[in-house]
Amino acid sequence: MSEKIQNIPIAKPWMGEAEAEAATRAIMSGWITQGPEVAAFEQEFAAYVGAKYACAVSNCTTALHLALLAVGVQPGDEVITVSHSYIATANTIRYCGAIPVFVDIEPQTYNINPLLVEAAISDKTRAILVVHQMGMPCDLKAISDIARSRNLPVIEDAACAIGSEILWNGEWEKIGQPQTDIACFSFHPRKVIATGDGGMITTNNPEWDKQFRLWRQHGMSVPDTVRHGAKQVIFESYPMLGYNYRMTDIQAAVGREQLKRLPEILERRRYLARRYQEGLADVPGLKLPTQPAWAKSNWQSYCVRLPEGCDQVEVMQVLLDAGISTRRGIMCAHREPAYQREAWSCVGSLVESEQAQERAIILPLFHQMTEAEQDRAIEALKTACQIPA
Numbered sequence: 047m048s049e050k051i052q053n054i055p056i057a058k059p060w061m062g063e064a065e066a067e068a069a070t071r072a073i074m075s076g077w078i079t080q081g082p083e084v085a086a087f088e089q090e091f092a093a094y095v096g097a098k099y100a101c102a103v104s105n106c107t108t109a110l111h112l113a114l115l116a117v118g119v120q121p122g123d124e125v126i127t128v129s130h131s132y133i134a135t136a137n138t139i140r141y142c143g144a145i146p147v148f149v150d151i152e153p154q155t156y157n158i159n160p161l162l163v164e165a166a167i168s169d170k171t172r173a174i175l176v177v178h179q180m181g182m183p184c185d186l187k188a189i190s191d192i193a194r195s196r197n198l199p200v201i202e203d204a205a206c207a208i209g210s211e212i213l214w215n216g217e218w219e220k221i222g223q224p225q226t227d228i229a230c231f232s233f234h235p236r237k238v239i240a241t242g243d244g245g246m247i248t249t250n251n252p253e254w255d256k257q258f259r260l261w262r263q264h265g266m267s268v269p270d271t272v273r274h275g276a277k278q279v280i281f282e283s284y285p286m287l288g289y290n291y292r293m294t295d296i297q298a299a300v301g302r303e304q305l306k307r308l309p310e311i312l313e314r315r316r317y318l319a320r321r322y323q324e325g326l327a328d329v330p331g332l333k334l335p336t337q338p339a340w341a342k343s344n345w346q347s348y349c350v351r352l353p354e355g356c357d358q359v360e361v362m363q364v365l366l367d368a369g370i371s372t373r374r375g376i377m378c379a380h381r382e383p384a385y386q387r388e389a390w391s392c393v394g395s396l397v398e399s400e401q402a403q404e405r406a407i408i409l410p411l412f413h414q415m416t417e418a419e420q421d422r423a424i425e426a427l428k429t430a431c432q433i434p435a
């Protein structure tokens with residue numbers, strides 16, 4: 047009892063002096079909201095994922111809202127998506143007054159089942175909003191084939207998927223290029239790189255990019271950065287209803303440093319995911335995550351499905367007692383009280399979504415996690431599943 051065992055968190059951002067100095071640089075510059083650091087972060091982000099345009103916003107939820115507006119989602123429209131996601135995915139559809147039409151997931155990848163999409167399309171369908179859940183790319187090829195044949199735009203909720211890759215026309219490409227129409231990223235601390243809060247929208251469509259820039263700043267015709275440097279008096283106007291969805295320069299300065307760390311972060315996460323795969327391979331009945339041959343996850347989360355007969359809460363409690371944080375499987379929006387009131391519909395059952403929520407748990411995985419810590423998590427999970435260590 048003498049030795050204090052360190053608790054292992056579920057996730058932890060990897061930040062240091064470089065981020066602190068970057069924040070200081072922004073603060074001391076005298077320009078702290080959206081300005082030169084945001085512009086530089088956008089360029090560097092676009093170059094990293096291979097997109098023509100990247101527009102920084104306050105978070106991924108606001109990014110998704112603007113993406114849906116850009117493709118013309120209006121009140122009464124339907125948007126096909128999954129319930130099995132963080133609730134923000136469905137919420138953004140409701141912000142537009144549109145109705146989320148939930149389709150079920152594939153149990154192996156926890157991503158939208160493309161075979162169920164066609165049946166969910168109606169006259170009112172305005173867009174398909176897919177999620178790369180936990181950083182694992184969804185079957186974009188199948189989805190985009192369906193979408194193209196129906197002339198529907200595809201938006202990617204890539205909140206968790208910075209650095210993930212997909213095999214596209216024979217080449218490995220980063221998620222967010224985007225392979226479809228618009229992709230939205232998050233820089234919340236639970237994601238792979240963080241700016242406190244923050245989001246990014248990528249597209250190859252210059253009109254949409256222009257729209258995003260107007261909407262994120264109150265619909266203002268002349269940005270404050272331009273007025274600030276002007277030699278003549280300029281008055282701005284507000285030709286449309288806009289929002290305040292800006293990212294600050296303090297956040298962007300931090301984001302630029304995080305982007306530099308990303309390759310190292312990805313290498314470490316992939317190494318730790320392989321180690322989990324090896325360490326847990328012999329646990330009877332435990333289902334480890336499946337990575338399709340055409341996908342490379344960034345392993346934003348490492349999710350396992352418990353063996354039959356193992357109680358989710360009991361297993362999580364055994365791990366917690368051993369100082370190891372876990373989370374249950376991804377939530378289902380349609381089961382939350384908010385969606386007793388909000389409009390939604392579904393085609394077929396959502397049984398795979400519900401079972402994934404009830405039967406899966408997310409294990410700790412973060413850059414600074416040591417092999418010894420990971421071994422503790424592996425042993426504790428084996429014990430919890432009643433496997434002799």
Ligand SMILES: *Cc1c(COP(=O)(O)O)cnc(C)c1O
Pocket residue numbers: 105106107108131132134135177179203205206231232233234244245
């Ligand atoms: C985290 C997350 C969001 C929300 O991102 P924020 O930046 O916190 O708004 C949306 N969708 C998914 C799938 C997420 O994991």
